[in-house]
Amino acid sequence: MRKPYLKSYPDKEGFFGEFGGSYIPEELIKPFEEIKKAYEEIKSTPKFIEELKHVRKHYQGRPTPISFARNLSNFCGGAKIYLKREDLNHTGAHKLNHCMAEVILAKHLGKKKVIAETGAGQHGVALATAAAYFNLECEIHMGEVDIKKEYPNVVRMKILGAKVIPATHGLKTLKEAVDSAFEAYLKDTDNSIYCIGSVVGPHPFPMMIRDFQSIISIEAKEQFFELECKLPDNIVACVGGGSNAIGIFSSFIDEETVNLYGVEPMGKGEKIGEHSASLTYGEEGIMHGFNSIMLKDEKGEPAAVHSVASGIDYPSVGPEHAFLKTQNRTKVGLCTDKEAVDAFYKLSQMEGIIPALESAHAVAYAMKLAKTLPKDKTILVNLSGRGDKDIDYVIQNYPL
Numbered sequence: 001m002r003k004p005y006l007k008s009y010p011d012k013e014g015f016f017g018e019f020g021g022s023y024i025p026e027e028l029i030k031p032f033e034e035i036k037k038a039y040e041e042i043k044s045t046p047k048f049i050e051e052l053k054h055v056r057k058h059y060q061g062r063p064t065p066i067s068f069a070r071n072l073s074n075f076c077g078g079a080k081i082y083l084k085r086e087d088l089n090h091t092g093a094h095k096l097n098h099c100m101a102e103v104i105l106a107k108h109l110g111k112k113k114v115i116a117e118t119g120a121g122q123h124g125v126a127l128a129t130a131a132a133y134f135n136l137e138c139e140i141h142m143g144e145v146d147i148k149k150e151y152p153n154v155v156r157m158k159i160l161g162a163k164v165i166p167a168t169h170g171l172k173t174l175k176e177a178v179d180s181a182f183e184a185y186l187k188d189t190d191n192s193i194y195c196i197g198s199v200v201g202p203h204p205f206p207m208m209i210r211d212f213q214s215i216i217s218i219e220a221k222e223q224f225f226e227l228e229c230k231l232p233d234n235i236v237a238c239v240g241g242g243s244n245a246i247g248i249f250s251s252f253i254d255e256e257t258v259n260l261y262g263v264e265p266m267g268k269g270e271k272i273g274e275h276s277a278s279l280t281y282g283e284e285g286i287m288h289g290f291n292s293i294m295l296k297d298e299k300g301e302p303a304a305v306h307s308v309a310s311g312i313d314y315p316s317v318g319p320e321h322a323f324l325k326t327q328n329r330t331k332v333g334l335c336t337d338k339e340a341v342d343a344f345y346k347l348s349q350m351e352g353i354i355p356a357l358e359s360a361h362a363v364a365y366a367m368k369l370a371k372t373l374p375k376d377k378t379i380l381v382n383l384s385g386r387g388d389k390d391i392d393y394v395i396q397n398y399p400l
């Protein structure tokens with residue numbers, strides 16, 4: 001029998017084919033080695049598994065349901081659209097799936113503090129929540145520009161007891177926040193641990209975050225069977241770094257009848273700087289400590305990117321997505337800013353669910369796909385988060 005996919009990848013060095021690995025400064029090798037060892041030690045212990053299960057059930061709100069989007073499906077007139085409701089997690093998105101587990105790992109290692117960067121503030125809020133629950137200190141690094149832009153999330157982090165540290169150099173956005181967080185971590189590796197917010201970064205993070213997010217598809221497989229007595233024909237998820245997408249893909253990768261679509265933001269157009277469709281327009285390259293497919297500017301540096309959804313405007317993508325795409329196991333779907341906003345309104349008005357703008361990309365693509373398929377086919381969309389955070393922006397920039 002063939003070895004199941006999830007047990008085959010990544011290899012010992014963290015490679016999915018040629019993608020992944022660990023490209024980090026000398027000083028970081030030991031601390032990351034420590035994280036990897038700790039994870040290997042605890043991941044199959046009953047204590048870790050039970051603690052994670054407990055917190056997911058009694059605090060976070062799992063299992064999240066699958067809802068049939070009847071009105072939206074009728075409107076599209078083709079395949080049936082189902083939604084995996086990650087928007088119903090505490091804090092409103094899938095991010096707590098990995099943040100809770102990362103903080104349990106930190107506790108196991110005897111650490112007092114968790115450190116991370118955040119772009120739009122979503123990962124920062126989720127990590128601050130997990131740290132509050134487990135009574136650890138939390139330090140979030142954020143670009144000064146993002147602090148101004150995403151002020152409500154800054155306030156949330158502070159109320160939750162986290163320290164928000166502004167990154168004041170360079171362009172003062174996500175990349176600088178990563179630099180600043182790594183620097184702080186390096187100064188205090190004994191007491192603290194770095195918590196990455198997606199399936200990106202050096203080994204073991206792409207593997208670890210995938211494992212933590214795989215709960216989405218473990219639940220979904222059973223729930224979908226209960227509803228339709230079969231596997232879904234298609235699965236659709238938006239891809240920024242790729243954590244919610246790999247979460248809903250993972251249990252289906254070995255099921256060859258299931259088509260897997262990762263949806264990338266086409267933003268405002270095809271030119272560099274107008275979109276963040278890394279898998280579609282990118283080339284192989286190393287950034288933030290891992291090898292993947294990334295968008296480069298003329299100097300070969302990470303390119304400027306854009307999306308109406310600030311959680312998916314990242315110039316690279318998790319290495320496992322690069323691998324699955326080059327293996328032709330997954331397909332890439334595209335969605336513009338305009339299509340995402342249209343889906344945001346459609347889902348709100350037809351189903352009573354306001355989606356995050358990130359998730360609206362997956363909904364928009366599912367709507368396009370549904371129209372091309374017969375009525376007996378099914379599409380399962382990962383609704384990664386709720387849209388409360390986006391309502392002010394949408395109503396101001398795309399009025400009803």
Ligand SMILES: *Cc1c(COP(=O)(O)O)cnc(C)c1O
Nearest residue numbers: 198240241242243244311358385
């Ligand atoms: C952060 C975020 C994303 C993007 O991150 P992935 O790692 O690509 O999943 C998508 N949706 C929501 C709601 C988010 O908060």
